[in-house]
Amino acid sequence: MLIVMNADATAEQIQRVVDIIDSLGFKPHPMPGATRTAIGITGNQGPIEAGDFESLPGVVEVIRVTKPFKLVSREIKHEDTVIRLGDAEIGGDELAVIAGPCAVESFESCMQIAELVAASGAKFFRGGAFKPRTSPYTFQGLGEEALIILAEVRNRYGLRIVTEVLDHTHVEMAGPYVDVLQVGARNMQNFSLLRCVGQTRKPVLLKRGMSATLEELLLAAEYIMAEGNYNVILCERGVRTFADHTRNTLDLSIIPAVQRLSHLPIIADPSHGTGKRDKVIPMARAAVAAGADGIIVEVHTCPERALSDGPQALLPEMYTQLILEIRAIHSVIRTHGIQ
Amino acid sequence: MLIVMNADATAEQIQRVVDIIDSLGFKPHPMPGATRTAIGITGNQGPIEAGDFESLPGVVEVIRVTKPFKLVSREIKHEDTVIRLGDAEIGGDELAVIAGPCAVESFESCMQIAELVAASGAKFFRGGAFKPRTSPYTFQGLGEEALIILAEVRNRYGLRIVTEVLDHTHVEMAGPYVDVLQVGARNMQNFSLLRCVGQTRKPVLLKRGMSATLEELLLAAEYIMAEGNYNVILCERGVRTFADHTRNTLDLSIIPAVQRLSHLPIIADPSHGTGKRDKVIPMARAAVAAGADGIIVEVHTCPERALSDGPQALLPEMYTQLILEIRAIHSVIRTHGIQ
């Protein structure tokens, strides 16, 4: 259910609607738009009586939301969501670039890579402190030591930090150090973790699961938003298919599909999406051409020594070339007023 | 690395090997077999010096384990693992049947179903207290209220209880009430949860993820075993493919594939594996014929009122028919001395 307020509804009128929703035991989600505020309602089992709201002062319209996802939907919020962190943004006019090593491995290597990333004009730095690894016996990340290094990257280079969290202890621990919490593909339907990051107010980068449908991806985002955290960035990172020329099959068609149904930004991960260094640049270009709001990419000054995912990390000169090429494509996209 | 002890090695000799492994900062996993004990070693980064162990009293052999999974492997433990809970077992001669509603919905419906299940000779009762649901707005389970009902099922009918846990709070909460902790398909690579159930000593029913390979399934089990909990039951519940005549594609070939590589028992879930009531019986028969150690199946006395997964729950008379048929097939399998 969505309550659409009048363009000149007062703050008091909005608050009154919120209070009434609260008092009925439901959860109100006020969504200020460019011209008017809409208030989503969740927490109801079954339909709510529209009449209860239609006659309240300041209310224009009460709309039934027909999709299984609500807060995620363009039906509830027409304008694109732009995630802003100081001068950095995801979902706006600028192409967002998130770059860095797969895992944080040492202070020195991190600073080297961060310098490269900052010099390229990218505004976000990625680096794993807690690594979800298929085997319990492989490198699992440096934990808090990595977070401290990441915080220093922010300090020195002004980059916003993106890191993956695997459980509630990571969410707590990472909070003070990082800017964006990442939920990985393997945890896309770890509903406890989704709720946990939903209870923070940090932006969440939510990766599509390896066999997730569009609806499942949107509903995973809905779990986060239903807790009141509306800063969700979706990410296509490849799905699992029979094809064996890449590690995963990057399904770029989900980009326009998300943009049609949802106001949330969506980026692509050509590193995990292909798993092979020589496919990263063409697929990054393709993602931007398909309309992605940004890319997240692995870069390493010394990939052959990387403790995880070395074969997919770009070398510095490839990374610089990538930035050049995707910016050029993004400017074509902008020129033609796409989206 | 695997240390194989002499058939007549003493408890002291075994303990001494364990202590030395400990003192080197590794983790010892003693595995008593029918005729001798073997001791797995995990926690090492890179190879261990075999010579350190070969000369110890009671040691026959030191074997390098070549697979990425170790404790799960038949290389480490040749005999089939049998999970025993009183007179009930999974992995032994008897066909294990785990039956019950998808979710625990009410005391009455649960007792009705439990009576049917017990009468059929099944020894395990399934019922969800915490439901992983794709949408945040659908029924999420009764939580502790459900656990209390499940404990009462155990009391009244002597059935062992299997329930799914989604995070560490559930593991703690469910502990006193249930016999087997289930990790669902969506959490197969939720490594924090795997470690958490690995730290208990309750048997764990680990479902294959929707797009998990055989190796990933075995490595997920390895996460649990690496924490010292060796009571893991694997479960095939269907994978995601293009096929649309069933909700998932039940991949029964993984049963002989697991049995070749691992000593762990494996069962099948024809309810989630097909998602359609009329396919459950044929696929349960097929699973048993393929060599499954048991099946887990949804049954409901009133499926049309079930709060989740109604269309796949068997009606009571279908359930009774199913038990009859799979027992007959299992007895053929036994007669021919298969496995």
Place this chain on the structure above:
Amino acid sequence: MLIVMNADATAEQIQRVVDIIDSLGFKPHPMPGATRTAIGITGNQGPIEAGDFESLPGVVEVIRVTKPFKLVSREIKHEDTVIRLGDAEIGGDELAVIAGPCAVESFESCMQIAELVAASGAKFFRGGAFKPRTSPYTFQGLGEEALIILAEVRNRYGLRIVTEVLDHTHVEMAGPYVDVLQVGARNMQNFSLLRCVGQTRKPVLLKRGMSATLEELLLAAEYIMAEGNYNVILCERGVRTFADHTRNTLDLSIIPAVQRLSHLPIIADPSHGTGKRDKVIPMARAAVAAGADGIIVEVHTCPERALSDGPQALLPEMYTQLILEIRAIHSVIRTHGIQ
């Protein structure tokens, strides 16, 4: 459209309906059933006027067929289709076994294998004369030489011959030598070939394509039947998925799914369905337990020398064991009156 005739409709009345359908430019498909004859109509673009037929003598009812497949459908023919070749049958009470080498390689090896197959009580012999090979540079079959050998197998051992055809020249050439024409998975939607085998009156073994849905499989059979050849046997032989522990993923759930919608018999191919010798027996058992009308299986007296698909061919003693086990399971299925 389906015209259902009265139980005591005369041959003249049936013929009159057939003639009228003909005269309207459509194609009549008379389907004699146990108690009455029904006449399917194809070749119409759009609906036909039911009134034209309802008033004819001997007509009970005119039924609109709602599925995209018609002649294949149980709506048109309720009773199971049984394909009969002398004393051999597929789709009836007996479990059909089709066995033999992947490709016909030499007279001697073929006779050796045929002797084994005949001794096991199987009534069908398979052997490729024309092999569809992924590479143009691998063994493509012996062609007519193989057909002559196959005819000799029929002569000596009384086995019915099943062989694959790849195009119209093969259909013509194989005609005099073989009993059942096989259309392989790669040609399931080779509509020219489907029409060509549909114009013969030989039974056709139609294998499911590697990524074919249930509906596509049924519509491929419909192509054959629309030409007037109603002797179609469907075959599940594994589909392509991400899973890598078998060459293909044998999707046994399609067996009950086909049986619900169609009157055609369906068998399974555990050899191609798994691609690994040690998985063939368990999956053959599973297929029969799921309700398959038979199996087609590769057996070779010397698999390591086989010119194609050696790793999946059963050794003679394994084949004998397989026959024992699937017969035992089939007798359980029969005892319980399944299907």
Place this chain on the structure above:
Amino acid sequence: MLIVMNADATAEQIQRVVDIIDSLGFKPHPMPGATRTAIGITGNQGPIEAGDFESLPGVVEVIRVTKPFKLVSREIKHEDTVIRLGDAEIGGDELAVIAGPCAVESFESCMQIAELVAASGAKFFRGGAFKPRTSPYTFQGLGEEALIILAEVRNRYGLRIVTEVLDHTHVEMAGPYVDVLQVGARNMQNFSLLRCVGQTRKPVLLKRGMSATLEELLLAAEYIMAEGNYNVILCERGVRTFADHTRNTLDLSIIPAVQRLSHLPIIADPSHGTGKRDKVIPMARAAVAAGADGIIVEVHTCPERALSDGPQALLPEMYTQLILEIRAIHSVIRTHGIQ
């Protein structure tokens, strides 16, 4: 096996090598390159003695080809293959655009669409005369009538004609009318058809099968080339996966993967690759950004009346916009000297 000739080898020397290969019962494939000629050898079962060739005049080197595909491989021909048809080309500097209706439906509609296509600067016109349809009861194409219309499109608008053939009769019939023969996804492993088009000298547009791996696609092309027709254009048109937001999943990563292994041009089909009109433009942009040599796209002046695939055909104004956007992206790609 590949015989590399000296840069200044004479025509006679080349011919002598060809003759010797012939006389040994193998098939020679002379491939003139920018600086030297190489001669591929096929038709051998097992290795050939290199020494037989190394000492011949004009021979520089004899190279063993290690890939299962040979003529397709960059090992045999390093330079990109460019297919030229008068002033039109595929695989060269220019972005190739093949556009037109799914099926040829009438003279008028075809001319209308052709006018639009020609005006956009595209040089190829597509239109189905023989349609592979899942059901035998849906529109199957106008056959020769359509070919006559297509020939008139060529006449009037100077567009090169691309049309699909399903069997040898179509290949013969289409020959005089069209410029490029298309082998559709369903026939990618119809080896008889591949050989048949391989025996013509017309360029062949070979679409990737719905579940074909990279190697299978290249080997399908190898079938055509092994017959002596080296004018093959590959085409990605979407593969079958679990994803349901598009009809197929367009796997653009195969573009750089093909370009690494093969000298053949590769284009993309965003119409079949998505099956939804609003996804065609973004995915066409993405394909060009990924490095595709061209696109094939469905356009219709009246999609709601199209007899097949209407929902994916672009409206005229969308088509014009598409051309604008992909040209802009292609010029970025060219500027950066990519591939």
